[in-house]
Amino acid sequence: MTHHIKTYNQIANAGLSLLDEQYKVNAADADPDAILLRSHSLHNEPLPSSVQAIARAGAGTNNIPVESFTEQGVVVFNTPGANANAVKELVLSCLIASARNLFSAITWTNSLKGSTNVAQQVEANKKAFIGNEIRGKKLGVIGLGNIGSVVANDALSLDMDVVAYDPFVSVDVAWMISRNVQRVHNLEELLATCDYITIHVPLSEKTTGFIDEKAFKAMKKGIQFINFARGELVDEQALEAALKDGTVGKYITDFPNDRIFELENVVAIPHLGASTLESEENCAVMAATQLKNFLETGNIRNAVNLPNIDLPLTSPGRLTIMHKNVPNMVGQISTLLAERAFNIADMVNRSRGSWAYTLIDIDNKLTDPEAVDILNRLQNIEGVVRARHIANGWHK
Numbered sequence: 001m002t003h004h005i006k007t008y009n010q011i012a013n014a015g016l017s018l019l020d021e022q023y024k025v026n027a028a029d030a031d032p033d034a035i036l037l038r039s040h041s042l043h044n045e046p047l048p049s050s051v052q053a054i055a056r057a058g059a060g061t062n063n064i065p066v067e068s069f070t071e072q073g074v075v076v077f078n079t080p081g082a083n084a085n086a087v088k089e090l091v092l093s094c095l096i097a098s099a100r101n102l103f104s105a106i107t108w109t110n111s112l113k114g115s116t117n118v119a120q121q122v123e124a125n126k127k128a129f130i131g132n133e134i135r136g137k138k139l140g141v142i143g144l145g146n147i148g149s150v151v152a153n154d155a156l157s158l159d160m161d162v163v164a165y166d167p168f169v170s171v172d173v174a175w176m177i178s179r180n181v182q183r184v185h186n187l188e189e190l191l192a193t194c195d196y197i198t199i200h201v202p203l204s205e206k207t208t209g210f211i212d213e214k215a216f217k218a219m220k221k222g223i224q225f226i227n228f229a230r231g232e233l234v235d236e237q238a239l240e241a242a243l244k245d246g247t248v249g250k251y252i253t254d255f256p257n258d259r260i261f262e263l264e265n266v267v268a269i270p271h272l273g274a275s276t277l278e279s280e281e282n283c284a285v286m287a288a289t290q291l292k293n294f295l296e297t298g299n300i301r302n303a304v305n306l307p308n309i310d311l312p313l314t315s316p317g318r319l320t321i322m323h324k325n326v327p328n329m330v331g332q333i334s335t336l337l338a339e340r341a342f343n344i345a346d347m348v349n350r351s352r353g354s355w356a357y358t359l360i361d362i363d364n365k366l367t368d369p370e371a372v373d374i375l376n377r378l379q380n381i382e383g384v385v386r387a388r389h390i391a392n393g394w395h396k
């Protein structure tokens with residue numbers, strides 16, 4: 001069986017090369033089984049009904065309308081942690097570059113090109129760029145996930161005091177965070193005491209405009225604010241006021257736009273946080289592996305809308321059913337199978353919020369018409385949004 005993958009953006013070859021002869025990868029495919037992308041926005045784009053899965057080679061999934069795609073039976077994957085080191089290294093370098101006024105100093109130095117007495121001018125004017133050391137300064141980290149946690153740990157080794165805020169920190173990440181990172185339980189506490197703040201939370205309806213007028217008002221005067229998460233997390237009107245009154249001494253962002261260009265004391269970077277060869281490869285490999293695994297076995301790892309499921313495929317065939325997390329779904333599904341005299345060899349049902357996913361391994365090798373018939377019946381159960389049959393090609 002050939003799986004069709006549509007790609008958007010530049011996906012690293014290390015990932016694409018995993019999609020072997022069983023795959024056709026084509027950026028122009030009109031009816032793909034799956035989509036592999038980076039930052040391309042799928043909002044306001046029609047989704048072909050053939051699409052069963054989307055893999056985001058990256059962390060943020062705000063370029064994908066996850067809720068409405070879930071209603072259409074699409075599994076959405078991301079690649080948690082695959083680019084965290086790349087972002088961390090750029091955040092730490094910006095922290096130091098900002099403290100030492102490196103961005104404006106370099107711009108000024110370049111303006112001397114072609115003038116006489118460059119060395120004298122340098123010595124006479126360098127006092128305009130005297131900076132600070134970050135040792136002993138306080139860094140606030142908002143969002144202690146894959147990126148925030150490593151930024152926090154490594155800032156400690158640069159002798160900074162580190163304070164962090166994340167009311168939803170995961171147990172896995174909590175294990176990795178140094179106990180010298182001081183956790184605070186309300187954001188104001190962090191805002192009021194830090195010299196530098198870096199934000200690492202996902203953009204969602206809940207976090208849009210997260211750093212608003214109230215947040216800026218709570219900050220210490222002259223703060224340096226670093227945003228490698230998403231531009232929309234910061235209310236730009238409030239940012240403009242905070243830059244004008246000196247609350248924010250410098251705003252470093254990976255998300256330039258026309259308004260940002262108009263503001264003073266802003267350093268804009270062209271969305272380079274994850275742009276290293278290593279990170280692009282990590283993301284592409286992880287995304288392609290997850291897609292392959294899902295298309296070939298129905299198993300799920302790192303979806304943002306469904307739970308992880310890993311059931312080895314050993315029986316002649318497997319049915320995968322994505323459905324609402326409501327009572328009696330498994331009962332209805334197994335009754336249907338019993339009516340067709342299909343024997344269940346193994347089964348897993350897991351839920352995540354209002355959605356659930358059921359894998360059923362059957363002892364029967366289905367003919368094509370049998371498969372079409374059972375899938376139609378399964379899809380007619382109220383609450384089922386997608387059913388698939390996977391024939392196990394290796395089964396003797």
Ligand SMILES: NC(=O)c1ccc[n+]([C@@H]2O[C@H](COP(=O)([O-])OP(=O)(O)OC[C@H]3O[C@@H](n4cnc5c(N)ncnc54)[C@H](O)[C@@H]3O)[C@@H](O)[C@H]2O)c1
Pocket residue numbers: 058059060061080081083084087142143144145146147148165166167168169170200201202203207228229230254271272273274275
């Ligand atoms: N600039 C880039 O190239 C680049 C690269 C990678 C990620 N990102 C952005 O950074 C974000 C974070 O990435 P990550 O890999 O660390 O994600 P992650 O999911 O591992 O971590 C996000 C953390 O934010 C926390 N969080 C959620 N809501 C919060 C809130 N209201 N207050 C405080 N904490 C909150 C979560 O509990 C979680 O611990 C991504 O969603 C993406 O938008 C940007």
Ligand SMILES: O=C(O)CC[C@@H](O)C(=O)O
Pocket residue numbers: 038039057058059060061083271274275
């Ligand atoms: O693909 C990229 O270059 C950026 C990815 C980044 O925004 C992410 O959310 O992981």
